[in-house]
Structure formats: structure tokens, C-alpha cells
Amino acid sequence: MKIASWNVNSLKVRLPHVLDWINLNQPDVLCLQETKQNNDNFPHDVFDQKGLFSYHNGQNTYNGVAIISNKELINVQLDIPNFNDEQKRFISGIYTNDDGDKHRVISAYIPNGQALTSDKFEYKINWLKSFLNYLQKKNDEIENIITGDFNIAPSELDCYDSKSWDGKILVSPQERAYFNKLLKLGFIDTFREINPNANEFSWWDYRIPFQRNLGMRIDHILLSKNLLPFLEKAYIDKTTRTFERPSDHVPVVTELNFNP
DNA sequence: ATGGCGACGCAACGTCGA
Numbered sequence: 001m002k003i004a005s006w007n008v009n010s011l012k013v014r015l016p017h018v019l020d021w022i023n024l025n026q027p028d029v030l031c032l033q034e035t036k037q038n039n040d041n042f043p044h045d046v047f048d049q050k051g052l053f054s055y056h057n058g059q060n061t062y063n064g065v066a067i068i069s070n071k072e073l074i075n076v077q078l079d080i081p082n083f084n085d086e087q088k089r090f091i092s093g094i095y096t097n098d099d100g101d102k103h104r105v106i107s108a109y110i111p112n113g114q115a116l117t118s119d120k121f122e123y124k125i126n127w128l129k130s131f132l133n134y135l136q137k138k139n140d141e142i143e144n145i146i147t148g149d150f151n152i153a154p155s156e157l158d159c160y161d162s163k164s165w166d167g168k169i170l171v172s173p174q175e176r177a178y179f180n181k182l183l184k185l186g187f188i189d190t191f192r193e194i195n196p197n198a199n200e201f202s203w204w205d206y207r208i209p210f211q212r213n214l215g216m217r218i219d220h221i222l223l224s225k226n227l228l229p230f231l232e233k234a235y236i237d238k239t240t241r242t243f244e245r246p247s248d249h250v251p252v253v254t255e256l257n258f259n260p
Numbered sequence: 261a262t263g264g265c266g267a268c269g270c271a272a273c274g275t276c277g278a
Contacts (some may be wrong), residue, residue, distance in 0.1 A: 012267090037269085062276080113278090170278065205263090245266090
């Protein structure tokens with residue numbers, strides 16, 4: 001099972017890139033963030049024509065998350081249950097693989113937070129609290145695969161210059177504490193698991209030439225640790241950042257093999 | 261090297277992202 005997550009920074013603009021990427025990489029599941037369009041405008045027909053199922057929780061201008069899947073999902077959930085959020089940042093669904101195993105796939109767009117002194121930072125922390133609360137309280141037997149733009153660089157290796165970013169948004173101890181809470185809940189950062197020392201990034205500021213590689217790793221795919229025996233690959237596909245008119249994020253990919 | 265970009269809404273440039 002190949003699963004990918006990509007913040008596309010407007011699906012309207014990036015749809016050709018997404019279709020090219022799907023054709024080349026053939027993911028089983030592709031989670032998208034920042035679609036920036038409402039549900040009525042989502043191009044379900046384009047994915048239908050490719051034999052893919054698509055699910056979207058979006059709004060105009062900002063936010064918006066989607067799951068594209070080669071199999072029909074069940075129990076599709078828009079928004080975090082019991083969290084009153086006007087911003088469209090969460091969608092989940094249950095994917096059944098060829099062996100009949102069921103896994104919950106989540107596409108999340110965690111708030112940016114802007115700055116530690118901002119009201120938006122408070123919103124980010126509240127969002128993370130609700131997300132953790134949801135994951136903690138869910139007591140069904142389905143294992144989770146959490147994907148998305150976390151807007152958190154978990155460690156020094158995940159930032160091009162930790163010293164200059166010290167105490168700033170995306171790298172602050174408060175944000176990293178929430179990422180660590182996810183790990184304590186029993187989730188695995190698949191990229192870090194497979195590449196313990198890699199200094200690779202998933203996002204680069206548009207204002208700095210990509211060639212300088214001043215990026216951060218803020219897009220992640222996390223697995224319930226019960227799925228760890230099936231983890232085979234985890235990597236970041238930087239090629240899309242060299243496309244004409246690219247997203248500032250690139251796809252992160254995790255591959256599971258249920259018949260090792 | 262924190263800004264120099266890009267998307268959006270909307271028809272000029274402010275807001276936001278990370």
C-alpha cells in the first residue's frame with residue numbers, strides 16, 4: 001500500500017501536477033491539503049475518469065483537505081468529531097486493502113500559527129489538543145495512518161537552520177511537545193523511522209530559491225505502531241518542487257507491505 | 261540572510277501562508 005500526502009497550495013492551480021504525479025507514482029491513497037476550493041468546485045469527475053474515488057472537505061480561499069483513493073472508503077468523516085471548527089482541516093476514511101484489512105486514513109492540515117504571540121498560535125494549540133483528544137478517545141479496532149501538513153518540524157534535523165529559527169513558529173518547544181505527544185500515543189514518524197539521520201525537507205519558502213535548499217520537514221505520515229512491521233519505505237519526492245509553478249510543498253510517501 | 265514569492269479575491273493591493 002503506497003500512501004502519499006501533499007500540500008498542493010490550491011488544487012485549482014495544481015491539478016495538472018497532481019494528475020501527472022498520480023500517473024507516474026500510482027499511489028493507492030493520496031491525501032491533499034490546502035485545496036482552497038469549496039466542495040461544489042472539487043473536480044470529482046476528473047478522478048472518476050481515472051477510476052479513483054475522491055473525498056473532500058473544503059472551503060473557498062483557505063484550507064481544504066481531500067483523500068484520493070483507488071478503493072472506495074467507508075465511514076468518511078469530515079472535521080474532528082466534537083470539535084467545533086469553522087476551518088476545513090480534517091477528513092478521514094477507512095481503506096480496505098486487498099487482504100480485507102481495514103485502516104483509517106486521515107488527511108490533516110494543522111494550523112500554521114503565524115507567530116507564538118498570535119491568536120492563531122492559540123488556535124493551533126487548541127486544534128492540536130482536539131486532534132490528540134480525538135485520537136486518544138477513539139476506541140475502535142481500526143489502526144490509524146495520519147498524514148498531512150503538520151506545520152511542525154519535529155527535530156533539529158528537520159530545519160535548515162535550527163539556531164536562527166530557535167523559538168519561532170514551526171520549531172517551538174510547545175509545538176514539538178504536541179508532536180511528541182503523538183509519538184507517545186503510539187504513532188511512528190515513518191520518514192524518521194526509515195531515515196534516522198536524513199536532513200531532508202518537504203517545504204521550501206517561495207521567497208528563497210529552491211536550489212539553496214533552505215527548507216523544513218513539516219509534512220508527515222504517521223502510523224500506529226502496530227503497523228510498524230509492515231513499514232517498508234518512507235521518502236520525500238522533491239521532484240515536484242522543480243516543476244513550473246510548483247506548490248511550495250512536495251509529496252511525502254510511505255509504503256507498507258502487508259505480505260512481507 | 262525573515263525577505264526578495266505566490267494564491268486569493270477581485271480588479272488594486274491587502275491578507276495570508278510557513
